[in-house]
Amino acid sequence: MSNFFNRNRAGGPPRSKRSPTPTGTLGRKDSTGSEPPSPGAPSGPKPLYLSRPFADSALVKGNFKTIVMQPKYVDVNEWVAVNMFDFYTNLNEFYGVLTECCTQQSCPTMSAGPTLNYTWVQDRKKVPLSAPTYIDSVMSTVQNLLDDENVFPTKSSQSFDKDTFPATVKQVYTQLLRVFAHLYHAHYPQILHLRSEPHFNSMFAHFLSFGTQYHLFEERDIRGEPNAPVGVGLLWERWKSTGILEGL
Numbered sequence: 356m357s358n359f360f361n362r363n364r365a366g367g368p369p370r371s372k373r374s375p376t377p378t379g380t381l382g383r384k385d386s387t388g389s390e391p392p393s394p395g396a397p398s399g400p401k402p403l404y405l406s407r408p409f410a411d412s413a414l415v416k417g418n419f420k421t422i423v424m425q426p427k428y429v430d431v432n433e434w435v436a437v438n439m440f441d442f443y444t445n446l447n448e449f450y451g452v453l454t455e456c457c458t459q460q461s462c463p464t465m466s467a468g469p470t471l472n473y474t475w476v477q478d479r480k481k482v483p484l485s486a487p488t489y490i491d492s493v494m495s496t497v498q499n500l501l502d503d504e505n506v507f508p509t510k511s512s513q514s515f516d517k518d519t520f521p522a523t524v525k526q527v528y529t530q531l532l533r534v535f536a537h538l539y540h541a542h543y544p545q546i547l548h549l550r551s552e553p554h555f556n557s558m559f560a561h562f563l564s565f566g567t568q569y570h571l572f573e574e575r576d577i578r579g580e581p582n583a584p585v586g587v588g589l590l591w592e593r594w595k596s597t598g599i600l601e602g603l
């Protein structure tokens with residue numbers, strides 16, 4: 356038996372320095388260890404990331420409400436900006452570890468489900484890109500936005516553009532969501548191999564909690580279309596039903 360099944364989850368408090376209260380006792384217990392069959396599930400083998408124990412493996416137990424709430428006296432734009440910067444940085448670092456297995460050959464399309472491939476839009480044209488090229492484009496676009504003082508000001512003398520900032524953040528969020536969706540869909544075996552699934556799940560659950568709290572994505576972004584569902588849509592459903600994303 357692989358020791359994935361027996362491995363202790365790293366315990367301890369959430370990483371956020373801002374978390375006002377521990378989240379240790381929150382979240383519904385799912386103690387039986389059994390799982391009812393889901394007749395509505397799509398046919399075909401169930402992806403690993405939806406299988407126990409991987410689906411619920413997380414560094415932070417309970418839900419993420421306390422760490423996504425805007426601290427008192429902090430401007431909401433500032434709070435969103437800081438968090439987007441952290442999500443980008445963490446996901447980019449994580450992707451850096453997976454670049455060897457996300458290649459033009461392994462991933463000729465930006466897949467996120469059995470029938471879903473994202474296309475990059477450039478000059479209003481849809482461009483089919485391989486996953487590594489797509490992800491590089493996302494990362495460099497986001498990096499440029501984060502570096503742009505007019506979009507993400509870091510000096511107190513400059514303020515956020517209230518008219519454009521929300522739309523920009525949503526765009527960034529949607530693209531990062533696509534990167535998560537591809538990594539879950541196409542690279543979960545490698546994530547397991549690196550034993551990084553608790554970290555990756557925590558990062559994604561935190562990302563989803565944050566996006567829900569600040570309305571950064573539409574339901575169709577995470578569910579996809581009926582004929583082209585996003586693989587992680589089912590993970591999102593599952594985490595909502597097990598309490599990881601409750602209260603949002």
Ligand SMILES: [Zn+2]
Pocket residue numbers: 456457458461462486487537541542
């Ligand atoms: Zn890939």
